[in-house]
Amino acid sequence: MTTRIEQLRAALNGAALDALLVTHPPNIRYLTGLNASAGAALVTRSECTLIVDPRYLQSATLVAQGGSGLRVRLASAGLDAAIAEEIRSAGVQRTAIEAAYLPVARYQRLAALFSDARPHPDAVRQQVEIVPTEHLVERLRVIKDAGEVATLREAAGRLSAVASRAREFVQAGRSESAVAARVDAAVRDAGFERPAFDTIVASGPNSALPHARPTSRILMDGEGVVLDFGGIYDGYCVDLTRTLHLGRPGAGFRRLFRAVEEAHAAAIAAVKPGAYAADIDGAARRVLQRHGLLEAFAHGTGHGLGLEVHEDPRISPLAPPRERVEMGMVFTVEPGAYLPGIGGVRIEDDVVVTESGCELLTNVAVEL
Amino acid sequence: MTTRIEQLRAALNGAALDALLVTHPPNIRYLTGLNASAGAALVTRSECTLIVDPRYLQSATLVAQGGSGLRVRLASAGLDAAIAEEIRSAGVQRTAIEAAYLPVARYQRLAALFSDARPHPDAVRQQVEIVPTEHLVERLRVIKDAGEVATLREAAGRLSAVASRAREFVQAGRSESAVAARVDAAVRDAGFERPAFDTIVASGPNSALPHARPTSRILMDGEGVVLDFGGIYDGYCVDLTRTLHLGRPGAGFRRLFRAVEEAHAAAIAAVKPGAYAADIDGAARRVLQRHGLLEAFAHGTGHGLGLEVHEDPRISPLAPPRERVEMGMVFTVEPGAYLPGIGGVRIEDDVVVTESGCELLTNVAVEL
Numbered sequence: 001m002t003t004r005i006e007q008l009r010a011a012l013n014g015a016a017l018d019a020l021l022v023t024h025p026p027n028i029r030y031l032t033g034l035n036a037s038a039g040a041a042l043v044t045r046s047e048c049t050l051i052v053d054p055r056y057l058q059s060a061t062l063v064a065q066g067g068s069g070l071r072v073r074l075a076s077a078g079l080d081a082a083i084a085e086e087i088r089s090a091g092v093q094r095t096a097i098e099a100a101y102l103p104v105a106r107y108q109r110l111a112a113l114f115s116d117a118r119p120h121p122d123a124v125r126q127q128v129e130i131v132p133t134e135h136l137v138e139r140l141r142v143i144k145d146a147g148e149v150a151t152l153r154e155a156a157g158r159l160s161a162v163a164s165r166a167r168e169f170v171q172a173g174r175s176e177s178a179v180a181a182r183v184d185a186a187v188r189d190a191g192f193e194r195p196a197f198d199t200i201v202a203s204g205p206n207s208a209l210p211h212a213r214p215t216s217r218i219l220m221d222g223e224g225v226v227l228d229f230g231g232i233y234d235g236y237c238v239d240l241t242r243t244l245h246l247g248r249p250g251a252g253f254r255r256l257f258r259a260v261e262e263a264h265a266a267a268i269a270a271v272k273p274g275a276y277a278a279d280i281d282g283a284a285r286r287v288l289q290r291h292g293l294l295e296a297f298a299h300g301t302g303h304g305l306g307l308e309v310h311e312d313p314r315i316s317p318l319a320p321p322r323e324r325v326e327m328g329m330v331f332t333v334e335p336g337a338y339l340p341g342i343g344g345v346r347i348e349d350d351v352v353v354t355e356s357g358c359e360l361l362t363n364v365a366v367e368l
Numbered sequence: 369m370t371t372r373i374e375q376l377r378a379a380l381n382g383a384a385l386d387a388l389l390v391t392h393p394p395n396i397r398y399l400t401g402l403n404a405s406a407g408a409a410l411v412t413r414s415e416c417t418l419i420v421d422p423r424y425l426q427s428a429t430l431v432a433q434g435g436s437g438l439r440v441r442l443a444s445a446g447l448d449a450a451i452a453e454e455i456r457s458a459g460v461q462r463t464a465i466e467a468a469y470l471p472v473a474r475y476q477r478l479a480a481l482f483s484d485a486r487p488h489p490d491a492v493r494q495q496v497e498i499v500p501t502e503h504l505v506e507r508l509r510v511i512k513d514a515g516e517v518a519t520l521r522e523a524a525g526r527l528s529a530v531a532s533r534a535r536e537f538v539q540a541g542r543s544e545s546a547v548a549a550r551v552d553a554a555v556r557d558a559g560f561e562r563p564a565f566d567t568i569v570a571s572g573p574n575s576a577l578p579h580a581r582p583t584s585r586i587l588m589d590g591e592g593v594v595l596d597f598g599g600i601y602d603g604y605c606v607d608l609t610r611t612l613h614l615g616r617p618g619a620g621f622r623r624l625f626r627a628v629e630e631a632h633a634a635a636i637a638a639v640k641p642g643a644y645a646a647d648i649d650g651a652a653r654r655v656l657q658r659h660g661l662l663e664a665f666a667h668g669t670g671h672g673l674g675l676e677v678h679e680d681p682r683i684s685p686l687a688p689p690r691e692r693v694e695m696g697m698v699f700t701v702e703p704g705a706y707l708p709g710i711g712g713v714r715i716e717d718d719v720v721v722t723e724s725g726c727e728l729l730t731n732v733a734v735e736l
Contacts, residue, residue, distance in 0.1 A: 054666065055579060099473035104465070104500050107472050132472050181556040185549040193581070198562060211405075211423055213561070298422060 001068045004031050005048050007140050012045070012096070019044040019095040020136055021083065021110075023102055026307040027137040029235060032070055033063040039075075040083055044090050051075055051082050080106070084113035087128055099132035107132075142304060142312045143328040148236065149352055152305065152330050155233035156350050156361035158190045159240050162229070163364045172221045172246050176201040176214035179227075187231045196230030196237040196309040207243070207344040210299050210336060221247040224343045226336075230309055237309035239332050240362050241348030253345075256337055259291035260345045261366055263335040267301050267315075271351055271358040273327045277319035284335040285317065296337040296344075304331045305350055329353045330361070369436045372399050373416050375508050380413065380464070387412040387463040388504055389451065389478075391470055394675040395505040397603060400438055401431040407443075408451055412458050419443055419450050448474070452481035455496055467500035475500075510672060510680045511696040516604065517720055520673065520698050523601035524718050524729035526558045527608050530597070531732045540589045540614050544569040544582035547595075555599045564598030564605040564677040575611070575712040578667050578704060589615040592711045594704075598677055605677035607700050608730050609716030621713075624705055627659035628713045629734055631703040635669050635683075639719055639726040641695045645687035652703040653685065664705040664712075672699045673718055697721045698729070 008031065012020060022028050022041040029035050031043065032050055036059060039052040049071040052060045057074055064070040075082030087095060097107065107130070114128040144152065162183070169182045180199040187195050202212035204223040212226070219225060223246055230239035243260075245253055263284040270283035281301040288297045300316030303309075313319065313329055325331075329352070336346030347366055351358040376399065380388060390396050390409040397403050399411065400418055404427060407420040417439040420428045425442055432438040443450035455463060465475065475498070482496040512520065530551070537550045548567040555563050570580035572591040580594075587593060591614055598607035611628075613621055631652040638651035649669040656665045668684030671677075681687065681697055693699075697720070704714030715734055719726040 097472065099476070100471055102472050103468055104470050104472055104475050105467035105502055108467070108500065132476065134473055177556050181553040185553055188545050188549040194566060 001031060001033055004140055005043060008043055008136060009045060011136055011139070012043070015096070015133070017094055017096045017131060017133075018092045019087070019090065020133070021087075021095055021097050022137065024098050024100075024137070027098065027141075029307055030137060030141055032068070033066065034060055035235065036060070038079065040079065042083065042086050042090065042092075044092060047071060047090065049073055049086055049090075051079060051086055053079060080110055080113055083110065087114060092128060094129045094131060096131045096133040096136065098134070098136075100134045138312055141306055143326060144306065144330050144352065145328070148306065149328065149330065151234050151236045152238060152350070152352065153361050155192070155231060155236055155238040156240075157363065158192065158233065159187070159229075159231050159238045160362045160364040162186045162190050162231075163240050163242055163362075163368075166227055166242055166244055166368050170201070170219065170225050170227060170244050170246070172219050175216050175218050176203055176206070177216060179219065180214040183227065183229050187229065190231065192231030192233050194232055196232050196239060200226060200228035202226040202344070205341055205343060208338045208340050208342060210338060210344070210346070219246060224249070224253055224345065226344060226346050228346065228348065235307055237305050237307070238350055238361070239305060239309060239348060240350065240364070241334055241346045242364070242366070242368055243345045243347060244368050253343070255291075256293075256339070256343075256345045257367075259288060259293055260335055260337050260347050263287040263297075264333060264347045264349070264366070267333045267335060268349070268351060268358065268360070271325065271333070271353060272356065273353055274324050276321070277313050277315050277323045277325055278317060278321060280315050280325065280333075281317050281319065284333075288335065288337055293337045296339055297335060298338060299336065301335055302332040304329065306330065325353050327353050327355060369399060369401055372508055373411060376411055376504060377413060379504055379507070380411070383464070383501070385462055385464045385499060385501075386460045387455070387458065388501070389455075389463055389465050390505060392466050392468075392505070395466065395509075397675055398505060398509055400436070401434065402428055403603060404428070406447065408447065410451065410454050410458065410460075410463075412460060415439060415458065417441055417454055417458070419447060419454055421447060448478055448481055451478065455482060460496060462497045462499060464499045464501040464504065466502070466504075468502045506680055509674055511694060512674065512698050512720065513696070516674065517696065517698065519602050519604045520606060520718070520720065521729050523560070523599060523604055523606040524608075525731065526560065526601065527555070527597075527599050527606045528730045528732040530554045530558050530599075531608050531610055531730070531736075534595055534610055534612055534736050538569070538587065538593050538595060538612050538614070540587050543584050543586050544571055544574070545584060547587065548582040551595065551597050555597065558599065560599030560601050562600055564600050564607060568594060568596035570594045570712070573709055573711060576706045576708050576710060578706060578712070578714070587614060592617070592621055592713065594712060594714050596714065596716065603675055605673050605675070606718055606729070607673060607677060607716060608718065608732070609702055609714045610732070610734070610736055611713045611715060612736050621711070623659075624661075624707070624711075624713045625735075627656060627661055628703055628705050628715050631655040631665075632701060632715045632717070632734070635701045635703060636717070636719060636726065636728070639693065639701070639721060640724065641721055642692050644689070645681050645683050645691045645693055646685060646689060648683050648693065648701075649685050649687065652701075656703065656705055661705040664707055665703060666706060667704065669703055670700040672697065674698065693721050695721050695723060
């Protein structure tokens, strides 16, 4: 954590900022270890202060005792008033805020509080300048350290063990919702804090919708089922999709499945340090195009995994053209093909970029 | 829905606004029926346009066919570019945004797009003014109509049926997480789309934390267990808490339980049209104070329920002093008392304000 805060300080120095007010909970957790749904961390050139309401005082005090030089300020009369007080007492003149998350109304309230703050004793008049910034912490989070990779590897192993039982959950005669409930229970039993997102169980024609939600539709023999689920383990998110077929698949389903399987393998083969994110996506997309399925693949090939289930890097045709993947990045590879009214196939694994290519973190047969 | 949009237009007229750009998904759903995690609705004096990416085109087209005068614009090159185009083509000069939700960075991008927009053919130069606003749609949502009350009543009845089986889930020898998994499965089996929030199962000393998350701690005979769970039914959220005791409770637990039970009854008795929200909270708080438990009640008495699980009104000592409850408001009543290191009790029901008092929507014995 100390290294992370030092890296952030280097970025603040480079931008002539006195401080960053961190309000996005995953960023607070990344920098300090505090797992809280509310609160803030003020990182200045010399200090890092957690500002929390009474609910999180005990947790904040615990992480501060970890010896990482954190201070804790209790917000007894509202979080934003305590932030303003901290800004004042730290003598901050120019603070960054996390513009990707901070709502306009809260920004306006903070700005009013900052200008109301009594002048700092050492200054004639303290004028606090607020600078909207993006990506300051996210840029650090995108490269996982050894400890994070170990956590993600353990999590992906546990999720794979749940996936290997998919045939037990996905049975004809059960509703999509009933299957989702069984998967969610197995995810918790496997040691996860909770599912990382709403489990997708999409059967028959529903499987043609990439973001389907489980319905009361009853699974039937002779149809495909997309099962997409994830878990949060020690704060870190993993994500896995397999497509099953109930009973013997016909030629059409088999063709769709083989094409997606080939696209999935091509994308994984394209992952190595220095590869463009858009090229990894392109590797999957070219395979599907060759099978006449370009239009059927209506989403990106993958997304980063970490303290959030969707984070950088984006492995997509819309990725910034010069964005490369680097060693230590962790992301999903999940091409799919969807035929409206008929059905769809998606295959998703999680990878970490290694020195020479990538390591599959998930480990379960593609065809179940 | 048409009535809702007309009510919103009256508010826009009153504030001399040409339009509201609605970006908060529950507000989009309330006004148009569209259930989507992304997208926007632009409500002008004469039109309401849904702006969606390709994932939600089918759903948006379906709700528009409902005959409510909705238009749909497909955002093929990014949502914000499509919003700017819609603003331009509708000739909007002065649009409100939802400042409580719109992040600063997106606000800045929209502002840049609005000023980039080519001049409207009918105007010399279109200058779009952006006005941060709050509560425009929330003010409508706080009073539930008959259909919404019926949905919430049905949902609360189903949640009560799950709660009546609490003894079946909460058993000594099971971990808190295992109990939570069983409750979540029962919630889905009862017809809910999904749990409304992370189910709380807090046993023994953990029950002294109002916001505890289920852990691997094994439930033991002779201790209390707080079970707090909710469900989303047809989009609407309900929420219920019961506190159980495994084995015969001692005198200390019984005293705590009776005090919270009395506070819960006092708050419910205080609910009627015109009552101050702070007074309903005060009714519960006074009872706990009489029992020497004022400090042990460290949260508000309740929160509104609807398309979100925490919405207005807030039944809390921090509620605006002149805020009254009105007929058709739906909220929780959930006093609690927490003794650090020992344990806690919370009892929560859902009520709708009626002409003369309130109706309990949840319906399950307080003592299980």
